[in-house]
Amino acid sequence: MKRIAIACYFTLLLAPFAQAELTVAGDQPCDFTRPHFQVSRLPINNKMKPDRPMHADLSTFADEAWILPIRSSHLSPSQITSRALNMPGLRPFFLVGDDSQSLTWLRQRAAELQEMGAAGLAVEVADNEALARIRAAAPGITILPVNGNDIATRLQIEHYPILITTTSLEQ
Template sequence: MKRIPSAYNFAMLLAAFAQPGLSFAEVQPGGFTRPQFEASRPPINNKTQPARAIHADLSAFADETWILPVRSSHLSPGQITTRTLDMPGLQPFFLVGEDPQSLAWLHQRATELQEMGAAGLAVVVTDTQALARIRAAAPGITILPVNGNDIASRLKIEHYPVLITATSLEQ
């Protein structure tokens, strides 16, 4: 009689290794396997999406001191070479810093930027006073403090101020 439990235990051990790899959810009591979980999700109804873009209410983030200072080590003030882009659907945006060149550029192009609905990213900002000076140079335009290193790498740019649209990169 002692041989049956030993053989049974050995067979159970082999059966565990013979099964294909189980996920963590499959070995948990009451866990869902991926196919069961996916079948239980409601279908996506694409007709419920709005016909136009919804813009985030940025007024909820009144206190931006938690993100400051912002430094973008891949970017510095300077001249850029205008070039064409092919990015259909891209909404216009611009990169600026707290330097005098950016402030003058913003002041000079504020009306044009506002008319095209461009949003601004302040990629070098030391404190709330610097952010206020940047925003004062282009009143009525949303300008948020953001690290611009990823954008700089993807668009292969080294300098700001710069305006990025669906068709061009320009200063």
């Protein structure tokens, strides 16, 4: 009786180590599924990089009148204090409103913003005419109306116009 108990004990102890090796379909070169996998694979071209930043003009796809007016209660137009950021991989973007300070800032920096491929978020917009004025100040740059409260909270900012890049918050 004692021998049977010891034998059962060792069997249970060694059972996890006695499992058969798993084989996944597609692991073996002679696997019957190999031709099916090869047909469904699409070529990936990661080597192609544009010679200049690409801009998507999303504003032409929909009428934004239904979303206006946009009010961002956590943000207001004013001067900001620049500070460093460490956000690798972040595409540059900026926040503006339909106020005179934002429109002047956009006109002065439009070429630079376009060159770096920055996208714009209009965080204070009263109506379609105000959105048109903002876009006219920086032609060729995508500027979409959005509420900026979440961005303001996450980046701990209170004012605009502001440019956010991988390395800094600046005006």
